[in-house]
Amino acid sequence: xxxxLRLMKGNEAVAEAAIRAGTDGYFGYPITPQSExxxxxxxxxxxxxxxxxxxxxxxxxxxxxxxYGGAACGKKVMTxxxxxxxxxxxxxxxxxxxxxxxxxxxxxVRGGPGLGTIQPAQSDYFQATKGGGHGDYHLIVLxxxxxxxxxxxxxxxxxxAFKYRNPVMMLSDGxxxxxMEKVWLSPPKERSKTVPEWATTGKPPxxxxxxxxxxxxxxxxxxxxxxxxxxxxxEIREKEVRYEEFQCEDAEYLLVAYGTSARVCQKSVQxxxxxxxxxxxxxxxxxxxxxxxxxxxxADKVKIMFSVExxxxxxxxxxxxxxxxxxxxxxxxxxxxxVTTPEEVVVFLKSxxxxx
Amino acid sequence: xxxxxxIKEIIKPENLVYKRTRIMTDxxxxxxxxxxxxxxxxxxxxxxxxxxxQSEAIGISPVGCSVLLYNFLDIDWQEAAHGRAPALATAIxxxxxxxxxxxxxxxxxxxxxxxxxxxxxxxxxENILIIFINNGIYGMTxxxxxxxxxxxxxxxxxxxGRDVKVMGNPLKMTDIVATLPGTYYVTRQxxxxxxxxxxxxKAMRKAVHYQKLNKGTCFIEIVxxxxxxxxxxxxxSIKWMxxxxxxxxxxxxxxxxxxxxxx
Numbered sequence: 360x361x362x363x364l365r366l367m368k369g370n371e372a373v374a375e376a377a378i379r380a381g382t383d384g385y386f387g388y389p390i391t392p393q394s395e396x397x398x399x400x401x402x403x404x405x406x407x408x409x410x411x412x413x414x415x416x417x418x419x420x421x422x423x424x425x426x427y428g429g430a431a432c433g434k435k436v437m438t439x440x441x442x443x444x445x446x447x448x449x450x451x452x453x454x455x456x457x458x459x460x461x462x463x464x465x466x467x468v469r470g471g472p473g474l475g476t477i478q479p480a481q482s483d484y485f486q487a488t489k490g491g492g493h494g495d496y497h498l499i500v501l502x503x504x505x506x507x508x509x510x511x512x513x514x515x516x517x518x519x520a521f522k523y524r525n526p527v528m529m530l531s532d533g534x535x536x537x538x539m540e541k542v543w544l545s546p547p548k549e550r551s552k553t554v555p556e557w558a559t560t561g562k563p564p565x566x567x568x569x570x571x572x573x574x575x576x577x578x579x580x581x582x583x584x585x586x587x588x589x590x591x592x593x594e595i596r597e598k599e600v601r602y603e604e605f606q607c608e609d610a611e612y613l614l615v616a617y618g619t620s621a622r623v624c625q626k627s628v629q630x631x632x633x634x635x636x637x638x639x640x641x642x643x644x645x646x647x648x649x650x651x652x653x654x655x656x657x658a659d660k661v662k663i664m665f666s667v668e669x670x671x672x673x674x675x676x677x678x679x680x681x682x683x684x685x686x687x688x689x690x691x692x693x694x695x696x697x698v699t700t701p702e703e704v705v706v707f708l709k710s711x712x713x714x715x
Numbered sequence: 716x717x718x719x720x721x722i723k724e725i726i727k728p729e730n731l732v733y734k735r736t737r738i739m740t741d742x743x744x745x746x747x748x749x750x751x752x753x754x755x756x757x758x759x760x761x762x763x764x765x766x767x768x769q770s771e772a773i774g775i776s777p778v779g780c781s782v783l784l785y786n787f788l789d790i791d792w793q794e795a796a797h798g799r800a801p802a803l804a805t806a807i808x809x810x811x812x813x814x815x816x817x818x819x820x821x822x823x824x825x826x827x828x829x830x831x832x833x834x835x836x837x838x839x840x841e842n843i844l845i846i847f848i849n850n851g852i853y854g855m856t857x858x859x860x861x862x863x864x865x866x867x868x869x870x871x872x873x874x875x876g877r878d879v880k881v882m883g884n885p886l887k888m889t890d891i892v893a894t895l896p897g898t899y900y901v902t903r904q905x906x907x908x909x910x911x912x913x914x915x916x917k918a919m920r921k922a923v924h925y926q927k928l929n930k931g932t933c934f935i936e937i938v939x940x941x942x943x944x945x946x947x948x949x950x951x952s953i954k955w956m957x958x959x960x961x962x963x964x965x966x967x968x969x970x971x972x973x974x975x976x977x978x
Contacts, residue, residue: 428803559791572794
């Protein structure tokens with residue numbers, strides 16, 4: 360079957376891609392700006408076609424714990440929410456990470472803290488990339504910059520989640536979730552019939568019982584488990600870094616931006632280059648693992664780096680660690696649900712390059 | 716007195732009247748002497764064995780004294796966050812409707828932090844079995860006041876007795892879930908005498924059969940004791956339970972399926 364071209368919102372693309380990826384279960388709770396995911400799935404009613412379970416839970420807390428239950432059965436399960444709802448899910452997420460379960464969590468980020476705003480922001484970077492809940496753990500974090508990527512990353516997320524037995528977060532934002540673009544949808548896949556050997560599906564006489572837990576009362580056992588996680592994260596850092604470069608070949612100055620900010624910065628690069636400034640853009644696609652090695656190498660070539668993000672400056676900390684003092688790094692970005700304009704970025708660049 | 720040789724004469728297969736249930740593992744139970752958890756585990760294990768459910772059963776253990784339940788019964792287990800077991804069970808049963816899915820939760824887990832998950836799972840009529848052990852106290856953390864703690868009852872966080880004007884009233888979760896259209900069978904039992912053990916086992920067997928009908932949630936409360944945190948001997952705690960817990964949490968069926976009641 361060939362790919363199908365549709366005009367869709369990012370949120371709708373995630374929902375349609377989930378059905379086509381052969382997802383077994385989606386558990387959600389309404390919150391702006393991502394409610395279209397649950398609405399689309401309810402209307403599509405995939406129970407009738409693929410057998411996918413779609414359930415509106417009583418809370419984000421319940422939804423993520425439903426994901427835990429389903430993931431522990433070896434099923435392809437997911438949830439989605441937006442910032443305040445993702446905060447509520449953190450308890451479940453740390454249990455899922457601690458039990459080493461695969462799943463997909465979509466965060467269509469809005470401005471905060473607190474109830475904040477329903478407009479797009481990138482202020483959940485720390486929460487997404489540094490763990491988010493209690494204990495030493497990481498999610499694999501993918502940052503889509505288009506409706507196409509919101510669709511494509513569903514399949515990729517499940518692939519990575521099952522490969523590493525690790526929860527994956529798709530860190531989108533209210534702009535990409537709500538905007539409409541054309542999107543090529545992959546042909547539908549059948550739901551997997553393979554049962555991972557660790558899954559709790561009822562103990563047959565042929566194997567020992569499977570136990571899914573994140574509890575180890577023995578400190579030595581817990582430390583061994585923590586070390587096992589570190590080893591896994593290091594392997595992920597080694598093998599799964601994804602990023603995209605835009606006009607970096609001759610760049611003297613480098614913008615680092617993901618998601619909506621990367622879309623804005625692509626235009627900023629064009630505007631700045633028209634004014635004679637040799638600007639490039641590195642767009643991290645994986646935020647964990649972060650493209651640290653590439654940024655460190657680029658720090659040998661460029662004079663200044665700029666971390667452009669719709670936050671008070673969160674990703675900049677990873678950029679600073681990556682370049683380790685080789686070049687100055689500045690943060691620029693709007694907050695509170697305001698999307699930075701390409702022109703604003705150029706004005707800021709000029710102020711730091713030429714002096715303002 | 717029997718000679719050693721006499722005992723050898725007695726220990727023969729034809730004289731066997733009691734043995735470890737196959738589903739119980741060799742792991743040593745982590746419960747205090749006199750606690751009702753062990754007895755309840757045993758009943759559950761017997762039912763799973765007798766009903767041939769080992770390959771169908773997926774249990775969800777709570778946070779509380781029975782957090783390590785997955786070590787004691789030889790079936791597949793998931794260990795939930797505090798109070799969230801009914802949410803896990805919801806997804807498991809919906810994704811694998813042919814399985815026997817149950818939660819095992821204490822009163823802190825089910826009636827305090829997990830109130831929402833419990834009520835909504837029951838209200839949706841999830842086809843699961845919820846086993847609810849109510850001993851009126853937080854056991855594992857050392858005897859703090861639970862939502863089920865009786866008025867006037869002394870605990871480490873109500874050292875002068877539960878003052879309902881300040882600390883609220885005991886919550887009768889079983890009565891609440893019995894009012895929900897999603898529940899199919901709701902009963903309150905105990906395991907403190909052989910007769911009550913038999914009744915509880917009968918209730919659990921009924922619940923297992925009802926699960927196969929997919930007509931809604933089955934809910935079994937077991938009013939139990941906590942000698943350690945009640946600061947009593949096991950025998951004293953049984954007496955105290957009969958005199959104080961049972962009047963407030965009366966034993967018996969709260970909701971029975973219509974076809975049953977019509978008989």
